[in-house]
Amino acid sequence: xxxxSFDVVVIGGGPGGYVCAIKAAQLGLKTACVEKDATLGGTCxxxxxxxxxxxxxxxxxxxxxxxxxxxxxxxxxxxxLDLAAMLARKDKVVQQSTAGIDFLFKKNKVTRIQGTxxxxxxxxxxxxxxxxxxxxVTAKHIVIATGSEVTPLPxxxxxxxxxxxxxxxxALPQVPKSxxxxxxxxxxxxxxxxxxxxxAEVTVIEFLDRILPGMDGEVAKQMQRTLTRQGMKFRLSAxxxxxxxxxxxxxxxxxxxxxxxxxEVKADIxxxxxxxxxxxxxxxxxxxGIAIDNRGRVVTDGHFATSVSGIxxxxxxxxxxxxxxxxxxxGVACAELIAGQKPVVNHDVIPGVVYTWPEVAAVGRTEEExxxxxxxxxxxxxxxxxxxxxxxxxxxEGFVKVLADARTDRLLGAHVVxxxxxxxxxxxxxxxxxxxxxxxIGRICHAHPTLAEAVKEASLMVTGRQVNL
Amino acid sequence: xxxxRTKVLIIGGGPGGYVTAIRLGxxxxATMLVERAWLGGTCxxxxxxxxxxxxxxxxxxxxxxxxxxxxxxxxxxERPSIDFGRTMEWKxxxxxxxxxxxxxxxxxxxxxTLAGHATMLDGKTARVESDTGPQVIxxxxxxxxxGSVPAPLTALPFGGRVISSxxxxxxxDVPQRxxxxxxxxxxxxxxxxxxxxGSKVTVVEAEDxxxxxxxxxxxxxxxxxxxxxxxxMLAATRARGxxxxxxxxxxxxxxxxxxxLPADKxxxxxxxxxxxxxxxLDQLDLGMDGAFxxxxxxxxxxxxxxxAIGDLTxxxxxxxxxxxxxxxxxxxxxxxxxAFDKVAIPAxxxxxxEVVTVGLSPEKARKAGHEIRVASFPxxxxxxxxxxxAEEGFVRVTARADNHLILGIDxxxxxxxxxxxxFGLALEMGARLExIAGTIHAHPTLGEAFHEASLRTLGEALxx
Ligand SMILES: Cc1cc2nc3c(=O)[nH]c(=O)nc-3n(C[C@H](O)[C@H](O)[C@H](O)COP(=O)(O)OP(=O)(O)OC[C@H]3O[C@@H](n4cnc5c(N)ncnc54)[C@H](O)[C@@H]3O)c2cc1C
Ligand SMILES: Cc1cc2nc3c(=O)[nH]c(=O)nc-3n(C[C@H](O)[C@H](O)[C@H](O)COP(=O)(O)OP(=O)(O)OC[C@H]3O[C@@H](n4cnc5c(N)ncnc54)[C@H](O)[C@@H]3O)c2cc1C
Numbered sequence: 061x062x063x064x065s066f067d068v069v070v071i072g073g074g075p076g077g078y079v080c081a082i083k084a085a086q087l088g089l090k091t092a093c094v095e096k097d098a099t100l101g102g103t104c105x106x107x108x109x110x111x112x113x114x115x116x117x118x119x120x121x122x123x124x125x126x127x128x129x130x131x132x133x134x135x136x137x138x139x140x141l142d143l144a145a146m147l148a149r150k151d152k153v154v155q156q157s158t159a160g161i162d163f164l165f166k167k168n169k170v171t172r173i174q175g176t177x178x179x180x181x182x183x184x185x186x187x188x189x190x191x192x193x194x195x196x197v198t199a200k201h202i203v204i205a206t207g208s209e210v211t212p213l214p215x216x217x218x219x220x221x222x223x224x225x226x227x228x229x230x231a232l233p234q235v236p237k238s239x240x241x242x243x244x245x246x247x248x249x250x251x252x253x254x255x256x257x258x259x260a261e262v263t264v265i266e267f268l269d270r271i272l273p274g275m276d277g278e279v280a281k282q283m284q285r286t287l288t289r290q291g292m293k294f295r296l297s298a299x300x301x302x303x304x305x306x307x308x309x310x311x312x313x314x315x316x317x318x319x320x321x322x323x324e325v326k327a328d329i330x331x332x333x334x335x336x337x338x339x340x341x342x343x344x345x346x347x348x349g350i351a352i353d354n355r356g357r358v359v360t361d362g363h364f365a366t367s368v369s370g371i372x373x374x375x376x377x378x379x380x381x382x383x384x385x386x387x388x389x390x391g392v393a394c395a396e397l398i399a400g401q402k403p404v405v406n407h408d409v410i411p412g413v414v415y416t417w418p419e420v421a422a423v424g425r426t427e428e429e430x431x432x433x434x435x436x437x438x439x440x441x442x443x444x445x446x447x448x449x450x451x452x453x454x455x456x457e458g459f460v461k462v463l464a465d466a467r468t469d470r471l472l473g474a475h476v477v478x479x480x481x482x483x484x485x486x487x488x489x490x491x492x493x494x495x496x497x498x499x500x501i502g503r504i505c506h507a508h509p510t511l512a513e514a515v516k517e518a519s520l521m522v523t524g525r526q527v528n529l
Numbered sequence: 530x531x532x533x534r535t536k537v538l539i540i541g542g543g544p545g546g547y548v549t550a551i552r553l554g555x556x557x558x559a560t561m562l563v564e565r566a567w568l569g570g571t572c573x574x575x576x577x578x579x580x581x582x583x584x585x586x587x588x589x590x591x592x593x594x595x596x597x598x599x600x601x602x603x604x605x606x607e608r609p610s611i612d613f614g615r616t617m618e619w620k621x622x623x624x625x626x627x628x629x630x631x632x633x634x635x636x637x638x639x640x641x642t643l644a645g646h647a648t649m650l651d652g653k654t655a656r657v658e659s660d661t662g663p664q665v666i667x668x669x670x671x672x673x674x675x676g677s678v679p680a681p682l683t684a685l686p687f688g689g690r691v692i693s694s695x696x697x698x699x700x701x702d703v704p705q706r707x708x709x710x711x712x713x714x715x716x717x718x719x720x721x722x723x724x725x726x727g728s729k730v731t732v733v734e735a736e737d738x739x740x741x742x743x744x745x746x747x748x749x750x751x752x753x754x755x756x757x758x759x760x761x762m763l764a765a766t767r768a769r770g771x772x773x774x775x776x777x778x779x780x781x782x783x784x785x786x787x788x789x790l791p792a793d794k795x796x797x798x799x800x801x802x803x804x805x806x807x808x809x810l811d812q813l814d815l816g817m818d819g820a821f822x823x824x825x826x827x828x829x830x831x832x833x834x835x836x837a838i839g840d841l842t843x844x845x846x847x848x849x850x851x852x853x854x855x856x857x858x859x860x861x862x863x864x865x866x867x868a869f870d871k872v873a874i875p876a877x878x879x880x881x882x883e884v885v886t887v888g889l890s891p892e893k894a895r896k897a898g899h900e901i902r903v904a905s906f907p908x909x910x911x912x913x914x915x916x917x918x919a920e921e922g923f924v925r926v927t928a929r930a931d932n933h934l935i936l937g938i939d940x941x942x943x944x945x946x947x948x949x950x951x952f953g954l955a956l957e958m959g960a961r962l963e964x965i966a967g968t969i970h971a972h973p974t975l976g977e978a979f980h981e982a983s984l985r986t987l988g989e990a991l992x993x
């Protein structure tokens with residue numbers, strides 16, 4: 061093997077790891093990235109953001125072709141589905157994306173090492189290749205970017221056939237007649253939407269008494285109404301305590317959280333989507349003396365340094381929202397720190413998007429969080445039904461909600477339910493980074509007719525100056 | 530003759546006029562708005578809104594047609610058909626609801642409205658021909674917001690098969706052969722929509738390229754798409770007039786040769802001119818700027834307490850500029866100190882793909898004497914674009930070379946109109962490239978292309 065000593069070795073080739081490796085190489089550091097899977101890109105590109113969004117788009121088009129066109133005066137016979145072709149398109153998008161990262165590694169001269177990495181001690185990583193061959197890699201700096209894995213549900217063993225995780229749900233060979241999604245978080249609602257649009261009867265079972273835990277309560281309520289209208293069923297305050305998998309499908313036992321008799325719920329396919337947990341199996345953390353917290357996350361000092369000098373950690377494996385863009389920014393900042401720069405990642409302003417239809421996006425604090433923190437705030441809320449572009453697009457569900465400090469008018473949070481929410485949120489994110497007030501956003505000339513005018517109007521509403529409501 | 534007194538008189542109920550009125554109402558100022566045709570003006574009735582509705586329906590239709598042909602997403606559909614009458618009803622429904630909304634808003638804010646044509650008698654008095662007879666209105670402040678009308682081509686007057694954008698938005702059938710004169714945004718938006726709906730479209734443009742107001746790098750993807758849609762583009766070509774039998778447009782190429790373009794409809798979209806007919810401008814002594822009314826940065830005309838806003842005051846003739854001016858004038862009348870600092874008035878072409886420009890283009894920045902750095906990031910390398918099947922286009926960032934202050938942001942791509950707001954904010958906040966680089970953009974979104982374009986302009990691109 062070639063020279064196996066580096067300035068930086070990154071373990072994990074997901075959005076955190078591959079971006080960190082590229083940045084480190086760009087900063088002149090001799091860099092390697094160890095990835096156990098055959099392709100780079102990690103969860104996000106292979107079995108996460110990218111394939112799920114590809115299927116969400118395809119299934120949305122399918123639904124539009126079936127139901128959305130008549131109002132425009134477009135007549136079309138009910139569409140047929142070629143699921144294999146739909147999945148093949150998704151695979152192609154994934155493959156284009158992983159190939160893109162291969163190209164970036166070559167271009168930036170990042171050495172890619174295939175195999176599973178184990179930290180022997182500071183400065184040394186042992187890599188076990190797929191064939192079992194072991195090799196030693198030394199580096200001044202080690203970055204842990206091993207990401208996360210699906211959180212298992214006790215007594216509901218995932219076989220990726222009938223009882224699937226998000227990974228299996230991205231590749232079902234046929235549309236199930238019925239599907240139960242356990243967990244009403246982002247991933248459950250997105251993938252539940254995909255299969256509902258393609259024809260499955262979808263029931264979501266959630267332990268809490270609300271969907272989208274962690275997101276603004278009003279947003280969650282609106283989305284539950286919307287998704288219900290689309291045909292998704294919800295059973296809240298219910299816990300799944302066991303599963304029996306047989307030839308005819310899966311029988312789940314479901315108990316009300318507040319007590320009561322258990323009940324059996326049957327489905328062809330069960331999707332377990334109760335969350336993700338940090339992945340550090342076989343990484344040798346304990347032996348190397350790297351501290352983890354009670355949730356299995358690698359502990360850092362807030363600047364990605366672990367408890368062992370020369371070993372860093374970023375992304376899903378450390379504290380914070382498990383989001384690809386958070387991992388990426390941490391990857392960049394970590395590489396810059398290693399190179400001696402002084403970057404900061406603004407962890408207060410990390411947008412999050414749910415790619416249901418309509419989309420949901422949020423940045424900053426929710427109303428519940430502000431109340432709990434005792435911060436006096438003012439809210440402005442503008443519905444897309446009063447927005448010209450939303451109407452012209454026949455897509456006028458949802459609203460923009462702005463939360464600003466009651467005293468200073470500084471933006472504290474923003475929540476959007478609606479078409480292209482994931483794009484609209486960036487104006488707020490950028491505004492918050494700049495410490496903007498709601499008035500700043502309200503005074504900016506927003507193009508007409510755009511959905512973004514609802515962002516302006518909601519901002520004006522904080523001080524009661526909205527024009528179009 | 531009955532005489533009405535009010536603090537503020539607004540002439541014209543388009544986006545400029547009605548927004549001024551609502552804001553004045555909010556500020557508690559007695560306001561009267563006179564409109565001769567329709568509340569909402571050009572924008573709501575024969576402009577932005579109906580055009581975007583038509584564009585959306587055409588897009589949905591074309592997508593269904595395309596799916597019937599290819600099966601790219603694994604969706605099999607039969608070839609769709611269109612009931613254009615139903616499409617138009619749907620569009621009219623939207624316009625109707627929004628117009629009702631404007632009327633309700635004016636009422637809610639205590640604005641009096643009067644239907645009729647207004648003619649200025651002097652700087653503070655207007656005569657209105659209303660349904661109930663003529664009325665005279667006296668005001669302390671007058672806001673002129675009479676907007677614009679389609680500019681005619683002398684050699685090709687409107688009438689018969691020669692139509693303006695207004696008629697194009699309320700046709701009863703999809704014309705088989707449509708010739709569009711003028712490849713500006715209005716001509717191309719409508720031409721594209723009709724091409725998608727099944728018209729055989731030919732676009733005639735006197736300049737040597739489409740969207741002459743934009744640079745070719747930005748418009749190239751639009752030109753390509755027009756080609757793919759089967760639109761014939763005749764650049765450097767002049768419309769000469771109707772053929773003697775009245776069934777074709779005769780055009781002349783640069784070399785002097787002529788060609789007959791048989792057409793069912795000929796859409797003349799060569800621009801818009803201020804609407805000042807019968808406004809009584811001859812009774813006032815207003816400084817002019819060509820055919821437009823001259824204003825300063827407060828929208829004050831040369832006469833005290835006579836204000837002018839919107840299309841009537843020249844380029845850029847955009848609804849959101851009219852609205853921004855209107856909000857400001859209302860606040861000035863209410864005694865606030867305001868001025869219009871036009872750092873960022875986004876301009877969008879709702880073509881396919883869409884084009885967005887905010888701030889200075891590289892060329893304009895250079896002309897303004899800036900030393901710049903500029904770079905773009907292609908949607909081909911953007912995850913969201915891949916998942917949407919929208920890889921065409923890019924985001925381009927222009928910044929000062931010395932301190933990295935962002936001067937302009939442009940983009941071309943499918944569905945990117947909504948990126949304009951974040952672009953505008955960046956310019957308004959005086960962002961530098963580093964500021965955008967440090968802002969976490971959600972993944973996967975089209976907005977990440979702005980982040981990456983900023984990184985690339987800094988020389989620090991990650992994903993290309
Ligand atoms: C279905 C789904 C949809 C999602 N959608 C979105 C979305 O729309 N937007 C968003 O922001 N986020 C989304 N996420 C979350 C996103 O995928 C993660 O936040 C992101 O991938 C985390 O990046 P990472 O680099 O920290 O870890 P990962 O992407 O998990 O990458 C870790 C990599 O490390 C490798 N690895 C682990 N251990 C070792 C070892 N010992 N040796 C070598 N290699 C190792 C793994 O094989 C993996 O490739 C989604 C997730 C799922 C499951
Ligand atoms: C097809 C088309 C598409 C467009 N698309 C867009 C777009 O996507 N985005 C965008 O920003 N802009 C767009 N525009 C331009 C936009 O419509 C105008 O910039 C905007 O309407 C200007 O607003 P205004 O208030 O100045 O004038 P107008 O909207 O023209 O309103 C003026 C009003 O004054 C009334 N009036 C005139 N004279 C008198 C009188 N003497 N007495 C009483 N009433 C009078 C008229 O009836 C009219 O209702 C488009 C225009 C067209 C034609």
